[in-house]
Amino acid sequence: MDSVDGAIETIASLSLDTIILAIVFVVLFAYGLKYGKRRIISLLISFYISIPIILFFPYLEKILFFGETIDMMLYSQIILFLLIVVLINIIIDRVISWELGERGIRKLIEIGVLAFVSGGLLMAISYHIIEITTLHDFAAPIDALFASTSMFFWWLVIPFVVLLFTVRR
Numbered sequence: 001m002d003s004v005d006g007a008i009e010t011i012a013s014l015s016l017d018t019i020i021l022a023i024v025f026v027v028l029f030a031y032g033l034k035y036g037k038r039r040i041i042s043l044l045i046s047f048y049i050s051i052p053i054i055l056f057f058p059y060l061e062k063i064l065f066f067g068e069t070i071d072m073m074l075y076s077q078i079i080l081f082l083l084i085v086v087l088i089n090i091i092i093d094r095v096i097s098w099e100l101g102e103r104g105i106r107k108l109i110e111i112g113v114l115a116f117v118s119g120g121l122l123m124a125i126s127y128h129i130i131e132i133t134t135l136h137d138f139a140a141p142i143d144a145l146f147a148s149t150s151m152f153f154w155w156l157v158i159p160f161v162v163l164l165f166t167v168r169r
Contacts, residue, residue: 032111046089117159124155
């Protein structure tokens, strides 16, 4: 029982920022474990393709799912971004027919690294494209990782490098 109490105390002492980042990683890692490396790679590619679509979408302010307040417009923008990512992911998944069949610890490590860089890219997109900071103000260390344009560049480049090492036939 002490270990459960210790785990609950540890989780309670974490900041909300850490919890958000951990949830993003766990969701992406679980997605990779459930659907395989090919699917998490197609999701990563979907993030890249969705960036210019959402950035240059001419009717972004007119598509309102919830209301016309600033927060509701942001929620609508997030929903639209997720819809675009899902649609692109479905298309890419149907186009990409190769299967990456690895097992064991190497598969777990590669899915973990892909989940990490996908989460980083998603957070960078959230900072620069969706402007998530109006909903939640992250702490300075998190801002330092994602807010600057130079870090956005690196979060765009690093997943490609990871893909280079994880996608082999």
